[in-house]
Amino acid sequence: MEKTNATYYDSEKKFNTNDYECERKLKMNFNNEKYEQNQQNQQNQMNGHEEAWLEAYGFNTFFMKQWSALDQDIKTNGLIGRVIADFGQKLRVAINEGECLANRPVELKQMKSGIATGDWVVVKPLNDGEEAIVLHVFQRFSKFSRAAAGVEVKEQIVATNIDTVFLAQSMNKDFNLRRMERYLVAAWDSGATPVILLTKADLCEAPEVYIEQMASIAPGVEVIALSSVSGMGLSQMTKYVTKGKTVAILGSSGVGKSTLVNALMGHDVLKTQSIREDDSKGRHTTTHRELLLLPGSGLILDTPGMRTLALWDAENGEGMERIFGEIEGIIKECRFSNCTHKSEPGCAIRAALRSGRLEEKKWINWQKLQKEIKFIESKANKKERALHKQGAKSNTRKNISVYEVD
Ligand SMILES: Nc1nc2c(ncn2[C@@H]2O[C@H](COP(=O)(O)OP(=O)(O)OP(=O)(O)O)[C@@H](O)[C@H]2O)c(=O)[nH]1
Numbered sequence: 001m002e003k004t005n006a007t008y009y010d011s012e013k014k015f016n017t018n019d020y021e022c023e024r025k026l027k028m029n030f031n032n033e034k035y036e037q038n039q040q041n042q043q044n045q046m047n048g049h050e051e052a053w054l055e056a057y058g059f060n061t062f063f064m065k066q067w068s069a070l071d072q073d074i075k076t077n078g079l080i081g082r083v084i085a086d087f088g089q090k091l092r093v094a095i096n097e098g099e100c101l102a103n104r105p106v107e108l109k110q111m112k113s114g115i116a117t118g119d120w121v122v123v124k125p126l127n128d129g130e131e132a133i134v135l136h137v138f139q140r141f142s143k144f145s146r147a148a149a150g151v152e153v154k155e156q157i158v159a160t161n162i163d164t165v166f167l168a169q170s171m172n173k174d175f176n177l178r179r180m181e182r183y184l185v186a187a188w189d190s191g192a193t194p195v196i197l198l199t200k201a202d203l204c205e206a207p208e209v210y211i212e213q214m215a216s217i218a219p220g221v222e223v224i225a226l227s228s229v230s231g232m233g234l235s236q237m238t239k240y241v242t243k244g245k246t247v248a249i250l251g252s253s254g255v256g257k258s259t260l261v262n263a264l265m266g267h268d269v270l271k272t273q274s275i276r277e278d279d280s281k282g283r284h285t286t287t288h289r290e291l292l293l294l295p296g297s298g299l300i301l302d303t304p305g306m307r308t309l310a311l312w313d314a315e316n317g318e319g320m321e322r323i324f325g326e327i328e329g330i331i332k333e334c335r336f337s338n339c340t341h342k343s344e345p346g347c348a349i350r351a352a353l354r355s356g357r358l359e360e361k362k363w364i365n366w367q368k369l370q371k372e373i374k375f376i377e378s379k380a381n382k383k384e385r386a387l388h389k390q391g392a393k394s395n396t397r398k399n400i401s402v403y404e405v406d
């Protein structure tokens with residue numbers, strides 16, 4: 001094995017990045033000897049000899065096959081790791097027995113769609129110590145994305161390699177069925193299984209009313225009412241967090257995502273903050289995504305509260321069909337195939353709205369999402385042009401803000 005002079009992190013040392021001062025320390029004190037030991041452990045785990053760190057972090061046969069096919073050079077020089085936090089330019093990567101901080105690579109081919117929290121990577125420690133580089137990014141089995149508006153509309157990956165995605169809303173002013181429909185579409189498109197969490201059950205007199213309403217828009221999706229304060233519903237949720245499984249919690253600010261993670265961790269690992277009394281809105285306390293290994297088993301990803309969730313690539317996913325399949329079915333019943341559902345005779349949509357078969361609010365939401373999907377698709381396709389067009393930045397921002405949900 002090639003020797004490096006890497007000194008790695010001192011476990012007592014805090015570190016700074018340009019973007020963020022990490023509140024917690026890296027777990028490991030590395031040195032060359034340790035690096036070799038790590039490589040040895042990695043080999044042992046691959047051969048099934050060791051109680052597997054890799055397995056605990058979710059490295060399964062899907063990734064193992066990819067590892068087997070990698071260049072020998074990468075295998076001998078690198079350590080397998082999982083991105084557990086994203087600080088912009090820097091990525092915090094869990095490796096066997098510890099953590100290191102890797103620079104976000106700019107050149108790798110696989111980087112086209114970026115690296116996100118949850119990704120499995122191969123890292124190599126740098127000679128001048130303290131940092132590592134990413135040699136390879138494994139293909140993902142799931143990816144939760146949204147459309148981000150800037151100079152251009154592009155994909156922003158929220159999390160990868162997630163088994164179950166918890167969509168959280170609290171049973172107060174945050175409760176919003178239309179927003180949940182949007183989250184559900186994105187969740188089904190991600191490849192992860194969605195589960196709905198209705199939080200703060202201890203403050204709610206009749207959680208069953210909320211559960212019922214939510215269940216009506218989410219066929220086949222489990223709805224769990226829970227409280228991090230009383231512990232109600234927690235065991236229903238933790239059945240998804242078994243060994244090697246990764247779950248993520250998404251939702252607006254203030255719904256109690258970090259509080260829930262702290263409850264599962266058994267102590268306060270993450271910062272939390274009270275919500276505003278007048279409108280129940282949160283204060284955007286969590287600022288980066290972080291994946292934590294739970295003391296029992298499994299991994300949980302806390303995320304910053306989302307202000308918007310603009311759909312990305314929804315025209316190609318299964319989400320719209322899963323959540324709005326009913327509408328797509330009714331449209332097929334319209335007499336004219338190009339029916340605009342406004343005034344044409346024989347319009348099945350208008351008939352369904354009149355009879356109550358189709359709820360008006362759901363119909364309005366579907367139309368809104370369709371418009372958004374088309375807009376985002378056209379913007380994404382015209383990326384090049386948008387970049388050069390004068391004023392593209394402000395126009396794009398203005399247009400996409402139409403679709404903001406809270
Ligand atoms: N009563 C009650 N309060 C809760 C519960 N869960 C969270 N809270 C409170 O809700 C507030 C917001 O909680 P956070 O965990 O910071 O919310 P968050 O979703 O992580 O918010 P962001 O990080 O801003 O996205 C805090 O004051 C929590 O104490 C719960 O189950 N019951």
Ligand SMILES: [Mg+2]
Nearest residue numbers: 257258285286
């Ligand atoms: Mg938080």
Ligand SMILES: [Zn+2]
Nearest residue numbers: 334339341347
């Ligand atoms: Zn029609």
